[in-house]
Amino acid sequence: xxxxxxxxxxxxxxxxxxxxxxxxxxxxxxxxxxxxxxxxxxxxxxxxxxxxxxxxxxxxxxxxxx
Amino acid sequence: xxxxxxxxxxxxxxxxxxxxxxxxxxxxxxxxxxxxxxxxxxxxxxxxxxxxxxxxxxxxxxxxxxxxxxxxxxxxxxxxxxxxxxxxxxxxxxxxxxxxxxxxxxxxxxxxxxxxxxxxxxxxxxxxxxxxxxxxxxxxxxxxxxxxxxxxxxxxxxxxxxxxxxxxxxxxxxxxxxxxxxxxxxxxxxxxxxxxxxxxxxxxxxxxxxxxxxxxxxxxxxxxxxxxxxxxxxxxxxxxxxxxxxxxxxxxxxxxxxxxxxxxxxxxxxxxxxxxxxxxxxxxxxxxxxxxxxxxxxxxxxxxxxxxxxxxxxxxxxxxxxxxxxxxxxxxxxxxxxxxxxxxxxxxxxxxxxxxxxxxxxxxxxxxxxxxxxxxxxxxxxxxxxxxxxxxxxxxxxxxxxxxxxxxxxxxxxxxxxxxxxxxxxxxxxxxxxxxxxx
Numbered sequence: 001x002x003x004x005x006x007x008x009x010x011x012x013x014x015x016x017x018x019x020x021x022x023x024x025x026x027x028x029x030x031x032x033x034x035x036x037x038x039x040x041x042x043x044x045x046x047x048x049x050x051x052x053x054x055x056x057x058x059x060x061x062x063x064x065x066x
Numbered sequence: 067x068x069x070x071x072x073x074x075x076x077x078x079x080x081x082x083x084x085x086x087x088x089x090x091x092x093x094x095x096x097x098x099x100x101x102x103x104x105x106x107x108x109x110x111x112x113x114x115x116x117x118x119x120x121x122x123x124x125x126x127x128x129x130x131x132x133x134x135x136x137x138x139x140x141x142x143x144x145x146x147x148x149x150x151x152x153x154x155x156x157x158x159x160x161x162x163x164x165x166x167x168x169x170x171x172x173x174x175x176x177x178x179x180x181x182x183x184x185x186x187x188x189x190x191x192x193x194x195x196x197x198x199x200x201x202x203x204x205x206x207x208x209x210x211x212x213x214x215x216x217x218x219x220x221x222x223x224x225x226x227x228x229x230x231x232x233x234x235x236x237x238x239x240x241x242x243x244x245x246x247x248x249x250x251x252x253x254x255x256x257x258x259x260x261x262x263x264x265x266x267x268x269x270x271x272x273x274x275x276x277x278x279x280x281x282x283x284x285x286x287x288x289x290x291x292x293x294x295x296x297x298x299x300x301x302x303x304x305x306x307x308x309x310x311x312x313x314x315x316x317x318x319x320x321x322x323x324x325x326x327x328x329x330x331x332x333x334x335x336x337x338x339x340x341x342x343x344x345x346x347x348x349x350x351x352x353x354x355x356x357x358x359x360x361x362x363x364x365x366x367x368x369x370x371x372x373x374x375x376x377x378x379x380x381x382x383x384x385x386x387x388x389x390x391x392x393x394x395x396x397x398x399x400x401x402x403x404x405x406x407x408x409x410x411x412x413x414x415x416x417x418x419x420x421x422x423x424x425x426x427x428x429x430x431x432x433x434x435x436x437x438x439x440x441x442x443x444x445x446x447x448x449x450x451x452x453x454x455x456x457x458x459x460x461x462x463x464x465x466x467x468x469x470x471x472x473x474x475x476x477x478x479x480x481x482x483x484x485x486x487x488x489x490x491x492x493x494x495x496x497x498x499x500x501x502x503x504x505x
Contacts, residue, residue, distance in 0.1 A: 057348050060340050
């Protein structure tokens, strides 16, 4: 987990609430539903893939993943 | 020949600007397969060039870029034309009422605009794979990407179509195509060059800059855009070092050899680069996504799917994640400041190796193949994240181009330009121009 003392990060009040921390465990439709998005079917797989990618980057930012 | 010599020839009447413009238009029309240019502005170019020649005939000085031809990434406003930002959905948008401020400054210096250039849609990509205008080819090997998102601008300069070009850089979009096409490119200190009339992507990170075939050309263009030459410290004060750690991993053997060829330099490391790259990725997704949110709700299928799905996901990010990423920037900036206090120039690869093949659009990161479109910025994103000035310079290697980033402290644009010129004088970097193909 992130060391909050050595680096001064995260700042007070962070980490923020998760985006969709369990995105890796959900199927594409469930991700889109969980975010409250109403999308054409053609967008669902790509959006879900990108949500998973963003969750990876959030985890990296917080020092939870290299 | 340098663009300064071209301009001198025009200023003293030995060469007509109109002839230079006609030659550039001829080169562009002869090589449509490069897919670097989206619109050839023949009427405008000939009118601007005639104006330059008329000034010379009247005994007036048209400026330091007299008659020099150039092109702009298709996100700069050009009066009378839609600014497409590489998007088919904007191809028939309302035309721009006036030129972008950068174009105004270049015109006042005598430069002649001849074309707009291809890019990734809305500048969201690193390869210039455009659903409407095609994939810009790398002039050195047309089976390879030119890099992006300003790939059309870099390819046009590398192929010798124009004297120089303008692009924009949010996460590496000038440095990456410059490196892969074997030309020079500059991403200036954030906010130091005029952004008026430039289609936005990520307000926190967007900058404009130039591509050129020599370090001297790059400095000349930068000085016109900036309004004055950027001040530089003596080279002896710069004490350059190579960035190791994150920046020494995932390199091809060619890139490792190329960096070693710069000489015996100290290697330094900075903590937290992976976090910095992820923070840049999240800021980009959030700001880009929110910028396009209304249009995506209204007409999502009017976007290139590869851009659309990234923007929709980014637009769903909460404000708090954006704030968290910005908070990390302050932490990483302080670490970098301490490093740049000791070493006035830090050197890092632009990308891991040469341009990826279009038939295999992937790069190897920690042994796993990742899409090039989203991952070529591995070494550029953590740097532009801080708004630092960087010159991308082409290593003097015999094979496919390889670029290095010459990184300075905020405001030290003159230092990175002077350092690039010094490396060029020593024969350690040089552009890789190629003759345009005839079709």
